[in-house]
Amino acid sequence: MTKNKPTSSADYSQAFNFADLLEQSNAPVSLASDLEFVPDSHDFSQIEELTAHLDKKQLAQLQTDFDQDLASSMSKLAGHTSNQEQIISGLQNYASPDAIYSDESIAQASPMMKQYLLIKRENRDKIVFFRMGDFYEFFFDDAVLTAKELSLAVSSRQSHMGVIVPMAGIPYHAYEAYAAKLVAKGYSIAICEQTSDPKAKGLTERSIVRIFTPGTLSEESYLPARDSKPLCAVYTDYVSYVVALLDLSSGLVEISKLDNYKDFVSRIQQYNPAEIIYSDHKLVEDLLLQKYHCTQVDSSYFSGRSPLENIKAVYGAQQVERFQAQKNLIPATGALIKYVQQTQMVVPSHLQTPRFAHENDLVILDSSTVNNLELFTTNSGQKDSSFVEVLDTCSSTMGARLFRRWVRQPTRNLLQLEQRLDYVETFLQSERARTKLISLLKSLGDIERIVARVSLGNASPRDLGELRNNLLLVPHINKVFTEYDLNISPLDELTPLRNLLLAALEDKQPMFLRDGGVIRSSFNEQLADLRNVRDNVLDVLADFEAQEKERTGIESLTVKLNNQNEMYINIPTGNASNLDKIPENYIHKQSLKAARRFITPELRNLEIKYSASEQQIAELEKSIFTSILEALKHELAYIQNLANQLARLDVYVSFAQLAFTNNYVRPTFNVEQKLEIKQGRHPVIEKLIKTPFIANDTQANQAQSLQIITGPNMGGKSTYMRQNALIVLMALIGSYVPAQDANIPLVDKILTRIGASDDISTGKSTFMVEMSEMAYILDNASQNSLLLIDEIGRGTSTFDGLSLAWGCAQYIAQEIKAITFFSTHYFELTALAEQLENVINLSVAAIEHNEQISFLHEIKQGTASKSYGLAVAKLAGLPQEVLGIAGAQLKALAQHQEGSKAELEVVEVEQVVAQASLAPEQEEALALLEQVNLNELTPISGLALLERLQNLLKQAKTS
Numbered sequence: 001m002t003k004n005k006p007t008s009s010a011d012y013s014q015a016f017n018f019a020d021l022l023e024q025s026n027a028p029v030s031l032a033s034d035l036e037f038v039p040d041s042h043d044f045s046q047i048e049e050l051t052a053h054l055d056k057k058q059l060a061q062l063q064t065d066f067d068q069d070l071a072s073s074m075s076k077l078a079g080h081t082s083n084q085e086q087i088i089s090g091l092q093n094y095a096s097p098d099a100i101y102s103d104e105s106i107a108q109a110s111p112m113m114k115q116y117l118l119i120k121r122e123n124r125d126k127i128v129f130f131r132m133g134d135f136y137e138f139f140f141d142d143a144v145l146t147a148k149e150l151s152l153a154v155s156s157r158q159s160h161m162g163v164i165v166p167m168a169g170i171p172y173h174a175y176e177a178y179a180a181k182l183v184a185k186g187y188s189i190a191i192c193e194q195t196s197d198p199k200a201k202g203l204t205e206r207s208i209v210r211i212f213t214p215g216t217l218s219e220e221s222y223l224p225a226r227d228s229k230p231l232c233a234v235y236t237d238y239v240s241y242v243v244a245l246l247d248l249s250s251g252l253v254e255i256s257k258l259d260n261y262k263d264f265v266s267r268i269q270q271y272n273p274a275e276i277i278y279s280d281h282k283l284v285e286d287l288l289l290q291k292y293h294c295t296q297v298d299s300s301y302f303s304g305r306s307p308l309e310n311i312k313a314v315y316g317a318q319q320v321e322r323f324q325a326q327k328n329l330i331p332a333t334g335a336l337i338k339y340v341q342q343t344q345m346v347v348p349s350h351l352q353t354p355r356f357a358h359e360n361d362l363v364i365l366d367s368s369t370v371n372n373l374e375l376f377t378t379n380s381g382q383k384d385s386s387f388v389e390v391l392d393t394c395s396s397t398m399g400a401r402l403f404r405r406w407v408r409q410p411t412r413n414l415l416q417l418e419q420r421l422d423y424v425e426t427f428l429q430s431e432r433a434r435t436k437l438i439s440l441l442k443s444l445g446d447i448e449r450i451v452a453r454v455s456l457g458n459a460s461p462r463d464l465g466e467l468r469n470n471l472l473l474v475p476h477i478n479k480v481f482t483e484y485d486l487n488i489s490p491l492d493e494l495t496p497l498r499n500l501l502l503a504a505l506e507d508k509q510p511m512f513l514r515d516g517g518v519i520r521s522s523f524n525e526q527l528a529d530l531r532n533v534r535d536n537v538l539d540v541l542a543d544f545e546a547q548e549k550e551r552t553g554i555e556s557l558t559v560k561l562n563n564q565n566e567m568y569i570n571i572p573t574g575n576a577s578n579l580d581k582i583p584e585n586y587i588h589k590q591s592l593k594a595a596r597r598f599i600t601p602e603l604r605n606l607e608i609k610y611s612a613s614e615q616q617i618a619e620l621e622k623s624i625f626t627s628i629l630e631a632l633k634h635e636l637a638y639i640q641n642l643a644n645q646l647a648r649l650d651v652y653v654s655f656a657q658l659a660f661t662n663n664y665v666r667p668t669f670n671v672e673q674k675l676e677i678k679q680g681r682h683p684v685i686e687k688l689i690k691t692p693f694i695a696n697d698t699q700a701n702q703a704q705s706l707q708i709i710t711g712p713n714m715g716g717k718s719t720y721m722r723q724n725a726l727i728v729l730m731a732l733i734g735s736y737v738p739a740q741d742a743n744i745p746l747v748d749k750i751l752t753r754i755g756a757s758d759d760i761s762t763g764k765s766t767f768m769v770e771m772s773e774m775a776y777i778l779d780n781a782s783q784n785s786l787l788l789i790d791e792i793g794r795g796t797s798t799f800d801g802l803s804l805a806w807g808c809a810q811y812i813a814q815e816i817k818a819i820t821f822f823s824t825h826y827f828e829l830t831a832l833a834e835q836l837e838n839v840i841n842l843s844v845a846a847i848e849h850n851e852q853i854s855f856l857h858e859i860k861q862g863t864a865s866k867s868y869g870l871a872v873a874k875l876a877g878l879p880q881e882v883l884g885i886a887g888a889q890l891k892a893l894a895q896h897q898e899g900s901k902a903e904l905e906v907v908e909v910e911q912v913v914a915q916a917s918l919a920p921e922q923e924e925a926l927a928l929l930e931q932v933n934l935n936e937l938t939p940i941s942g943l944a945l946l947e948r949l950q951n952l953l954k955q956a957k958t959s
């Protein structure tokens, strides 16, 4: 059976997954051979002749290597069938996990195991991929863990300290897919390679060559295409708090200095990093509770001269001056750089000049805002109906990531916002230009990430091919700018670089350099010559064949070249006279059923030359490819700049397209804390519901800053509040907004308290979560903030809840004065509008007809007449009995409130249930029906029965 050659690492992982292999082995596989020729008898003499000149030692070594590889494969297969649990439980025989890595354990280990233990001891927090021949092996607890996470078979190695060593492994060429799985699950990985020749005598040297952690990934297979996975380093001198952020896959570096711990936590939540490095445990206690992946590093990362030296090494003296002026930014930034160097084993050359976010007018969104506005996932955990998913219409992955970054980091920088909106307007106005740009941008690859891979030394031929293709797009994009008079300065076309890639690279690139066919022959004369030798081999062989036919007189003689680059003369044995004509200098190579194969010294020479040409071509291609990479490294900043411009272009064009298809409007801005929206809509709900969305106006300002919203459940209160916040957010990222007109305040924070849920991870009850979020808002909001408070006080008794809601509302209205939408079911709260000048009441309208409720979703000034809670519960399908009890209880409560009845009474449950059950006449009718024998029923008696039933039902109605 022949196997198709895997074309990607993912294919390899499939082909070599041992678990799969074993599963397949249950199915019967035919042993029939599909070889073209099957040898009929063995004749080793010729082979022995051919190998006679080989060094016996060398042969023995080859044999040993082969045996070792075989044994290793076998042990995996055997391991799967052996009692895995026994092997795993063997681990418990060690006094403690630390005992495995103790000095005593290391002293007793075999040389190879000693090497492993020493390396692993330094990397206890990582899974060590330990290279042994064609496999990466895992031992001890790493073997147990990877077996579980990757569904590998656990086998056993020799025992160590009297205990069997669990072991698991993966083929080396498939490691990327396995590593990606582990990293996605939040594990860090250390790749330990053989660094000396494994065939040399003695123990092969090994060392860690690369570390993968959740926040330091650059390879495509580890990263989500449309989102980033940044790394943060955090530090505090307890005067201020610093967060240094790096997106390694794009080189973006952003530093924030926060004045208090709460703002620090908010900033982290806003960045949502894949990994946080720290040395002071106290600083990350809250973050750990929130399940962030925090990695503790040595305090030396953050202290002494090293942080500044690290900054200098990457950015040079000029940036050092900038940092000297803000010394407290140095520790976190330096630590960030050091961590990247330690994991990548190179000094990254693509890190962008750091931005100081605290100088950047960033609008704060706390995590409950991010969650409650369902920006990235919905409350039910779905991703595809979140704000970013519904509104992301970017054509490229770079654009999609930039869009998400802007959503995480809205700005109150007016100049920047107006600039973005100008671009959007330009593309909105020219539909034809927009359509052309969208189709060009759809072919755009991920230049940003290619730059990172070039810098970190893991760019593939395909990366360069994609870069070339993208550079070829740029002149077309520029042409659209001029053709449609868009008044946009042309993008840098990087012509020399484009020409280099165009001239050097073949049209299509293989996955790996080793596959060959990367460099064009026309690019290098020597390469062309070598390929000439290789490519003309068939002509040369044809000449040789003609010559040999003539010399031997064997007409059916052919000369062949197989896939292993072996050449041979093939003589069919069908005609016995052929055998007599075989010349003396023909050396026997192989006997098949219907032919014999030979080689001659002349053919052997040709074979050697031909094979050498392949190798020389590979070496030459490698050296040319490397020199192109080196040349690219000097241009990284320019390429990065181009990538950034293209990403922006993509976002602007997609904003324009969104505005066009959804009828959005360009917002204006104010600093007087006015929020004026005419006919605003919820950007996500309007796209998801089938019925028309009802637009509503918003008028909030300092004279009416606190707006209390009452109305029926399901009436649209939350939707209205969220739509206001989303319209503000969209405006503050530079997008048009779903409204007829919008004047937006440049708010400093958007803070929300919506919904109630337990937070089991932090041990907080529903009410506790509610109150903590409220405390955060009261503590952090300013007059320039936008607040959404939805049903505060719900999680406790009515009076406690009402009083707390009242207290919060009054405090916000009188002390904070931020624009606030405050929805509540406590009608009593509406009285606040009579007492405080800057409070108004809003309500959502509903109409009730025949006990059916319909929602109008219209927001009006004034107070709602009632809650319609029972009507909504009926809609939701609550049992009739329960509704009956609730209705009676509601009446009693209302009377109680009006003071007409002194005390609340327990409603007679039996009475309500009886009301809801059948009348005696109805029951009699049913019993009659049940007793009827249909076989005996005549038309006359049937009519009489019907009349009787009808009468009974009539009586039941009147009784």
Ligand SMILES: Nc1ncnc2c1ncn2[C@@H]1O[C@H](COP(=O)(O)OP(=O)(O)OP(=O)(O)O)[C@@H](O)[C@H]1O
Pocket: 685, 689, 692, 693, 694, 695, 711, 712, 713, 714, 715, 716, 717, 718, 719, 720, 857, 858
């Ligand atoms: N303006 C609108 N136009 C059309 N449909 C709307 C509108 N507002 C809300 N809806 C629909 O009504 C549903 C309920 O709205 P929403 O959750 O805002 O009600 P609510 O008043 O906050 O209810 P509750 O008090 O129970 O939380 C929404 O999911 C949406 O489908």
